[in-house]
Amino acid sequence: MRIIDRPNKKGGTRTAKAGIVLVAAALGALLFLCPAASAQQRTIVLDPGHGGLDVGAKGKFGAVEKDVVLAISLKLKALIESNLDYRVVLTRDKDMDVSLENRAALANNNDAAVFVSLHANGSFRKKAHGSETFFLSLNSTDEESRKLAYQENTAAGVGDRIVEDDKNLIQMILWDMAQSAYVRQSSRLAEIIQRELNVLLATENRGIKQADFKVLRGVACPAVLVEAAFISNPEEEQRLIDDAFQARVADAVFRGLSAYLRLLRRD
Numbered sequence: 587m588r589i590i591d592r593p594n595k596k597g598g599t600r601t602a603k604a605g606i607v608l609v610a611a612a613l614g615a616l617l618f619l620c621p622a623a624s625a626q627q628r629t630i631v632l633d634p635g636h637g638g639l640d641v642g643a644k645g646k647f648g649a650v651e652k653d654v655v656l657a658i659s660l661k662l663k664a665l666i667e668s669n670l671d672y673r674v675v676l677t678r679d680k681d682m683d684v685s686l687e688n689r690a691a692l693a694n695n696n697d698a699a700v701f702v703s704l705h706a707n708g709s710f711r712k713k714a715h716g717s718e719t720f721f722l723s724l725n726s727t728d729e730e731s732r733k734l735a736y737q738e739n740t741a742a743g744v745g746d747r748i749v750e751d752d753k754n755l756i757q758m759i760l761w762d763m764a765q766s767a768y769v770r771q772s773s774r775l776a777e778i779i780q781r782e783l784n785v786l787l788a789t790e791n792r793g794i795k796q797a798d799f800k801v802l803r804g805v806a807c808p809a810v811l812v813e814a815a816f817i818s819n820p821e822e823e824q825r826l827i828d829d830a831f832q833a834r835v836a837d838a839v840f841r842g843l844s845a846y847l848r849l850l851r852r853d
């Protein structure tokens with residue numbers, strides 16, 4: 587669009603004025619479209635695990651991890667946005683493939699204050715139950731954690747093959763093992779979230795653990811991975827598909843996040 591025409595005796599000023607009005611209107615529309623964005627407002631990135639071809643862990647009654655964690659993440663996003671002065675970016679808001687690299691890169695691109703990856707646990711031991719919160723370590727807490735990290739890392743290989751185009755972009759903002767600079771903060775965050783999960787869900791305390799989760803490696807901010815409950819346990823599978831239970835998980839993580847962010851502000 588040409589805003590300012592070559593000046594002529596009569597029409598020149600009028601055209602320039604019309605241009606200014608147009609620009610002002612466009613700016614107004616832009617501000618209207620992004621009312622929540624403010625210079626100081628920081629971002630929390632929530633990562634519903636898996637998606638698309640990668641369904642994650644499956645339950646005996648047919649529940650799949652990718653659906654359950656998306657439902658919990660959407661509830662958590664709503665809680666954060668209506669109670670805290672943070673905007674929330676989801677790594678996916680529907681059933682789609684997203685590579686592990688893209689998930690971490692999204693957090694870095696948005697200069698995230700916190701990154702939370704949400705999952706539902708799967709174990710060969712049918713009786714395994716309870717919530718777990720992980721932070722990154724190359725050395726796993728125990729054999730079960732090592733196996734879980736392997737499961738979570740390899741299931742997502744599907745997405746890695748599909749999203750090829752963004753590789754160059756990602757290299758700019760995804761640093762190898764960026765997370766190693768945030769391990770202490772991530773451990774604190776994991777501890778606080780796990781405490782809330784124990785209280786609100788009345789599930790067995792499986793404590794905070796460490797494992798080599800690929801999705802956390804490149805994230806340059808405090809980052810944790812929450813395994814809400816065991817979808818491989820038929821009893822917990824039933825809870826995980828229950829709307830009220832999903833809301834309780836979201837509430838527990840929300841309380842943990844709020845407490846952690848309060849601590850950050852005090853430091």
Ligand SMILES: [Zn+2]
Pocket residue numbers: 635636642643651704705706738
């Ligand atoms: Zn998972």
